[in-house]
Each structure stands twice: as structure tokens, then as C-alpha cells.
Amino acid sequence: MRVLAFDTSTEALSVALSVDGRCRTADEAGGPRASQRLLPLCAELLQSAGLQFTDLDLIGMGAGPGAFTGLRTAASAAQGLAYALHRPVARIDTLMAQAETAFALLQGDGLVQPDPVEAEPGAVVLAANDARMGELYWELFRATPSGWQSLHPPAVQRPELAVLAWAEVLADLPEHLESGALPRLLACGNAWSEHADQLCAAFAIHTGDNPRLAALNRAVLRAVACTPSAATVARLSLQQHAAGLTVAAALAQPLYVRDKVALTTAERELARA
Numbered sequence: 001m002r003v004l005a006f007d008t009s010t011e012a013l014s015v016a017l018s019v020d021g022r023c024r025t026a027d028e029a030g031g032p033r034a035s036q037r038l039l040p041l042c043a044e045l046l047q048s049a050g051l052q053f054t055d056l057d058l059i060g061m062g063a064g065p066g067a068f069t070g071l072r073t074a075a076s077a078a079q080g081l082a083y084a085l086h087r088p089v090a091r092i093d094t095l096m097a098q099a100e101t102a103f104a105l106l107q108g109d110g111l112v113q114p115d116p117v118e119a120e121p122g123a124v125v126l127a128a129n130d131a132r133m134g135e136l137y138w139e140l141f142r143a144t145p146s147g148w149q150s151l152h153p154p155a156v157q158r159p160e161l162a163v164l165a166w167a168e169v170l171a172d173l174p175e176h177l178e179s180g181a182l183p184r185l186l187a188c189g190n191a192w193s194e195h196a197d198q199l200c201a202a203f204a205i206h207t208g209d210n211p212r213l214a215a216l217n218r219a220v221l222r223a224v225a226c227t228p229s230a231a232t233v234a235r236l237s238l239q240q241h242a243a244g245l246t247v248a249a250a251l252a253q254p255l256y257v258r259d260k261v262a263l264t265t266a267e268r269e270l271a272r273a
Contacts, residue, residue: 001241002051003058004042004081005234007227008034008074009066009094010129010190016230017045018238023231024049035073042077056087058246060237062228063091064255065137065154066129071254082249089252090237090245095139095189096148097228097236099125102188119143123184124151124173126166126216128191131156136191137257138162140169147239156257159191159198163206163213170212185215187223 003018013030015038016023026045028037046052061078064071082089103119119125121143128138135158140151152169155162192199199220207214240246 001058001238002056003060003090003234003237004046004053004056005060005090005092005230005237006038006042006074006077007062007092007094007097007230007233008038008070009062009064010070010227011067012227013037013041014228014230014233015041015045016234017042017049017051018231018234019049019051023234025229025231027230030070031067032069034070038073038077053081053085056081056085058090058237058241059085059087059252060090060092060230060233060240061252062094062097062230062233063253064094065131065139065156065257066094068256071256075252075254078252079249082252088241088246089249090233090240091247091252091255092233092236092240093139093150093154093255094228095127095129095137095154096141096150097232098127098129098188098226099139099141099148099186100232100236101226101229102127102186102224119148120184121145123186124170125185126187126219127189128162128187129189130191130194131258134158135258136162136195138166138189138191140166142173154255154257159195160202163199163202166216167206167210167213170216173212185219187216187219188226189223190225192220192223193225 006015011031013028013034016025061074078089123143125141128136131137139154141148203217
């Protein structure tokens with residue numbers, strides 16, 4: 001199975017080519033450059049493997065949540081390739097890809113691992129990224145023997161509301177966690193640095209009588225600052241293909257969790273005041 005996968009949902013541009021389980025990757029700065037460099041970088045990766053676009057079996061895209069322009073870039077490339085090649089597309093939740101990426105980082109001795117690190121069943125991961133406009137994107141996952149289980153659909157909220165939502169999700173975890181002792185708990189993303197003051201204040205208010213939220217706060221203090229890797233998008237794309245969940249080109253749409261992408265002038269002035 002030959003999979004071309006990419007993610008442009010953050011400020012990073014990540015591309016991967018998986019051929020029968022062996023993966024080549026290329027990563028660059030993304031942002032405004034992503035729309036210009038995505039397809040050339042894909043072509044370079046294929047050329048290095050002695051392949052052409054027509055040799056591909058599947059396209060994997062980071063569908064979102066994420067930066068509006070970045071998601072449009074990935075969707076446009078995926079749709080164009082899928083239409084031209086008559087290939088299916090795997091739409092991958094970028095926060096799920098980020099959660100899996102985080103498990104390959106800072107393992108034990110603090111070194112990046114060369115191979116994927118499979119999350120132990122029961123482990124809980126909170127992925128959260130800055131969404132600008134005073135908000136963050138987030139999603140909570142639990143690892144199961146068959147893959148990642150989303151404990152809450154992707155959302156965009158102000159930090160203080162997000163902390164309350166996290167407390168509710170943790171409270172709903174199975175009764176065997178009633179002591180408050182969670183399995184391994186990890187946080188990843190860049191929301192922790194971008195919204196440090198607001199998150200710290202919200203945790204301080206709500207963790208006093210909530211041991212599960214206190215455990216999450218400790219995980220946040222050790223958060224892994226990673227972006228979704230295209231290698232992870234490729235692995236999740238193969239799982240999605242095996243489960244029969246891929247889509248045709250016309251359905252390769254971004255996953256938006258926010259309709260409004262900018263503040264008005266009046267709203268910006270109010271925020272500054």
C-alpha cells in the first residue's frame with residue numbers, strides 16, 4: 001500500500017510517503033509557505049523513492065481542526081490529487097494525529113524515538129492548540145487496543161470554559177478510575193504556552209476538590225510541544241482505509257469547528273481595552 005500523507009493545520013508543513021509500512025518524511029516551515037511548497041515537496045518525496053503520483057493507492061490529509069488557510073491548503077491538494085488519480089482520501093483528525101505523535105516524543109530518557117510508540121490502552125491524551133481570538137482547539141482521547149477513542153468531539157473554547165469541559169469529561173471516565181488515579185495522562189500542543197495565564201487561573205479555581213482535574217493540570221505542566229506529523233497521518237490513513245472509512249475526492253473537506261475566522265474592528269478594540 002502506497003500512501004501519500006500531509007498536514008498543514010499548524011505553522012508546520014509535514015509530508016510523508018508510506019510504502020508497504022516503510023515511511024519517508026519531509027518537514028518544513030509551513031504557514032503562508034504551505035500553499036506554495038506542499039505539492040513540490042510531495043513530488044520531491046516521491047522522486048526520492050523512485051515513484052510517481054500515479055503509483056499511489058491512497059491520499060491522507062490532516063483535515064482539522066486547525067488554521068483556516070492551512071486546512072484549505074491540505075483539502076485542495078487532497079481533492080486535486082484524488083480527482084486526477086481516481087484515488088480515495090483519508091480525512092484524519094489532526095488533534096488525533098497530534099495525540100499519537102506525542103507518544104513518540106520524550107519517552108523515558110527524554111529522547112525522540114525513531115519509531116512510533118504505541119500508546120498503552122487506557123492512556124488519556126489532551127491535545128490543545130492556540131486557535132487565536134483568545135480561544136484554543138482541543139480534544140480528549142483515550143487509547144484502546146483498537147486505536148484512539150475520542151472522549152469529546154473537537155471543540156474551540158476560551159481557556160476557562162475548556163477547563164470546565166475537561167473536568168466534565170474526566171468525571172465521566174469509567175468507575176474503575178473512581179479513586180481519581182488516572183492511567184498515564186499526557187497533554188500536547190501549543191495552547192499551554194499561548195494561554196498560560198488563563199489556564200493557570202482556571203485550574204487554580206477548579207482543581208481544589210477535583211483530583212482528576214489536578215492530575216490533568218500536572219500533565220499540562222509537562223505538555224509535549226509537538227505538531228501533527230505526516231507519518232502519523234499516514235498510519236491513521238491506513239487504519240481508516242482498512243476500516244472502509246475513506247472518502248471520494250468530493251467529500252475530502254476540512255473539519256472546521258469555528259465558523260468565524262476573524263474579529264471585527266470593534267471587537268479588537270474592545271479586547272485591547
